[in-house]
Amino acid sequence: METKKAIISVKNLVKQYDDFVAVQNLTFEVYENEIFGLLGPNGAGKTTTLEIIETLREKTSGEIIVDGFSVDKQAQNIKKIIGVQLQAAGYYPNLNLVELLELFAGLYGADVKPMEMLEKVNLQDKAKAKYKGLSGGQKQRFSIATTLINQPKIIFLDEPTTGLDPQARRNLWDLIIEIRDAGTTVVITTHYMDEAEQLCDRVAFVERGQIIALDTPDNLIDQLVNSGFERKKEVKKANLEDVFINLTGKEWRE
Amino acid sequence: MKQYSNTKATFALAKASFRSIMRSPSAVVFTLAFPLIFILVFGFLGGGGMHIDVGITPGSDLKNPVIGMLEKTGMIRLVKNKSKADFDKLLEKGNVDAMIDVHRKVNSVAYSVNIVYTSASMDKGNILKSVLNNLFYDKNLKPSVAEIKESTVHGREYKTIDFILPGQLGFSLLSTGVFGTAFVFLSLRQTLVIKRFFATPVKRSSIVIGEGIARIGFALLGALFIILIGHFFFGFTLVHGPVTVINMIVLATLGVIVFMGFGFIISGIAKNESMVPPISNIVTLPQFLLSGTFFSIEAFPSWLQPISRALPLTYLNDAMRKVAFEGAGLWDVKFQIMILVIWGIGIYAVAVKVFKWE
Numbered sequence: 001m002e003t004k005k006a007i008i009s010v011k012n013l014v015k016q017y018d019d020f021v022a023v024q025n026l027t028f029e030v031y032e033n034e035i036f037g038l039l040g041p042n043g044a045g046k047t048t049t050l051e052i053i054e055t056l057r058e059k060t061s062g063e064i065i066v067d068g069f070s071v072d073k074q075a076q077n078i079k080k081i082i083g084v085q086l087q088a089a090g091y092y093p094n095l096n097l098v099e100l101l102e103l104f105a106g107l108y109g110a111d112v113k114p115m116e117m118l119e120k121v122n123l124q125d126k127a128k129a130k131y132k133g134l135s136g137g138q139k140q141r142f143s144i145a146t147t148l149i150n151q152p153k154i155i156f157l158d159e160p161t162t163g164l165d166p167q168a169r170r171n172l173w174d175l176i177i178e179i180r181d182a183g184t185t186v187v188i189t190t191h192y193m194d195e196a197e198q199l200c201d202r203v204a205f206v207e208r209g210q211i212i213a214l215d216t217p218d219n220l221i222d223q224l225v226n227s228g229f230e231r232k233k234e235v236k237k238a239n240l241e242d243v244f245i246n247l248t249g250k251e252w253r254e
Numbered sequence: 255m256k257q258y259s260n261t262k263a264t265f266a267l268a269k270a271s272f273r274s275i276m277r278s279p280s281a282v283v284f285t286l287a288f289p290l291i292f293i294l295v296f297g298f299l300g301g302g303g304m305h306i307d308v309g310i311t312p313g314s315d316l317k318n319p320v321i322g323m324l325e326k327t328g329m330i331r332l333v334k335n336k337s338k339a340d341f342d343k344l345l346e347k348g349n350v351d352a353m354i355d356v357h358r359k360v361n362s363v364a365y366s367v368n369i370v371y372t373s374a375s376m377d378k379g380n381i382l383k384s385v386l387n388n389l390f391y392d393k394n395l396k397p398s399v400a401e402i403k404e405s406t407v408h409g410r411e412y413k414t415i416d417f418i419l420p421g422q423l424g425f426s427l428l429s430t431g432v433f434g435t436a437f438v439f440l441s442l443r444q445t446l447v448i449k450r451f452f453a454t455p456v457k458r459s460s461i462v463i464g465e466g467i468a469r470i471g472f473a474l475l476g477a478l479f480i481i482l483i484g485h486f487f488f489g490f491t492l493v494h495g496p497v498t499v500i501n502m503i504v505l506a507t508l509g510v511i512v513f514m515g516f517g518f519i520i521s522g523i524a525k526n527e528s529m530v531p532p533i534s535n536i537v538t539l540p541q542f543l544l545s546g547t548f549f550s551i552e553a554f555p556s557w558l559q560p561i562s563r564a565l566p567l568t569y570l571n572d573a574m575r576k577v578a579f580e581g582a583g584l585w586d587v588k589f590q591i592m593i594l595v596i597w598g599i600g601i602y603a604v605a606v607k608v609f610k611w612e
Contacts, residue, residue, distance in 0.1 A: 054453055055452075055453070056449060056452055056453055076455055079453060079454060079455045080258065080455050082453070084450070084453035086446055086449060086450055086453070088446065089445070089446040089447070089449060089450045090445030090446060090447055091445075091447060091450075092270050092271075092274060092442075092447055093274055093278070093441065093445075094273065094274040094277040094278055095270055095273060095274055099270060099273060100270075102266065102269075102270070103266050103267065103269075103270040104454065105266070106262055106263050106265065106266020106267065106269075106270075107263050107266060107267070107451060107454040107455070107456045108454050108455065109257075109258045109259050109262055109263065109455070146450075150454075
């Protein structure tokens with residue numbers, strides 16, 4: 001683990017709004033080619049932190065280096081090597097998926113074939129559909145396709161699975177793991193701990209703008225167990241979601 | 255990685271925006287359908303209240319019973335105090351419907367009345383003719399009028415469409431510029447589309463320019479469409495043919511750029527989409543009504559005219575009519591262009607202050 005190279009390094013990040021401090025002195029590193037989870041309750045400062053790294057928001061103080069570029073001086077260079085999926089972002093109205101991908105290709109100055117991008121996220125059948133007409137899972141997969149256009153080194157996914165049904169969620173996990181295996185670093189936020197446990201190589205818990213724990217999910221769980229924690233209920237070998245998937249099938253519906 | 259191209263990004267945006275506009279029903283309705291419906295209605299309706307403008311030839315006797323009687327009819331507006339050359343132009347365009355020259359006959363108490371009609375306004379000329387004939391046989395007047403001499407000059411026919419179409423064109427440009435721009439930037443901001451764009455290397459100027467190219471392109475296509483429909487189906491006069499069309503397109507470009515400035519301002523001050531129509535109407539309605547879209551602003555009461563003369567659409571309409579019907583070149587309407595440019599500078603100065611990206 002120690003030999004891994006940090007692709008994002010955040011040092012003493014502070015973001016202060018008029019009346020409250022959203023991010024207090026955050027320090028962490030994201031390693032190359034891992035899935036890094038930022039976990040925490042709503043309003044903990046996850047999205048703010050992501051948006052500062054993505055160069056979409058000004059920080060109050062601190063230092064951030066993304067693949068050797070500083071957010072202060074080389075924001076433009078950073079934008080070229082990252083892919084961003086925003087929470088609840090819409091897309092240009094009245095355009096179909098292929099046209100939207102053409103637009104993003106132009107914005108990134110990338111030569112990509114829209115159909116190939118759609119195939120990557122298994123949406124080739126929806127080429128002529130409008131974004132608004134997609135299901136929740138399809139929308140998220142399309143958003144991820146737009147983040148891959150510039151063949152980024154890092155992609156940021158802000159709560160990509162919120163509101164999806166179990167099948168769509170698992171389907172998206174597979175996609176995210178594929179992207180990581182293809183060599184891209186993934187930074188993700190989520191409210192779902194089972195998701196973080198299955199998906200993330202390392203997770204950071206953020207609370208009131210501070211990191212309160214950072215490690216691999218395994219280590220964090222072990223630490224808790226070693227401290228004498230026990231679940232009230234005996235853990236079974238399957239949970240209710242497994243039952244749901246078993247009953248309704250793994251097949252993903254539109 | 256190869257060099258990033260701002261131009262490519264700008265055109266990708268322009269293309270996307272243009273596609274989006276073409277598929278947006280409201281844009282098509284405001285830019286094309288409304289103006290065409292008005293052209294249709296007014297084209298068939300003809301002008302409203304009837305006036306006959308009669309110029310008095312310089313040097314004509316004014317204190318004679320004929321002119322007095324003409325004034326009493328209430329239908330005839332006498333136009334005085336213009337030079338012969340001015341009158342000739344007005345007559346040719348049909349801006350005055352006829353000229354009258356009254357002289358006392360040599361060695362006689364009776365008057366000689368000389369009337370010149372214009373083919374540019376034959377219908378009104380005919381009405382004047384019958385009015386004069388009635389006067390001529392009027393018992394009180396008869397002894398003092400010896401003769402009425404009539405002749406007709408050849409002028410260009412000025413049709414209702416020649417007045418209505420430039421006004422509708424201006425209105426189309428106004429609504430495309432104001433509503434379209436305001437809605438698009440507000441909704442792009444609210445749905446975080448712009449925020450997503452900011453996560454790409456695209457420059458802010460590319461976003462504005464790309465949108466602008468698409469909007470202007472669409473407005474000009476609409477303008478061309480209206481001009482051609484007007485010309486081929488309603489006989490809209492284009493004095494110098496294609497050259498006139500090009501001049502009109504140049505004016506339309508200037509107009510829509512100025513009007514888009516209002517749109518940028520509105521997108522900045524509107525809190526949500528439902529606030530766009532009321533604010534936009536504050537901008538468009540007064541211009542729609544007061545800028546000579548339907549009626550010549552000369553028909554407005556004199557206290558209203560200064561307001562009309564303050565509005566940018568007035569000058570666009572004015573310039574369009576001069577170019578289309580009188581065959582004026584762009585240099586001939588430099589005053590109107592100057593006023594539009596001044597408006598543009600003022601509007602964009604405000605837009606830069608109030609426009610919001612997020």
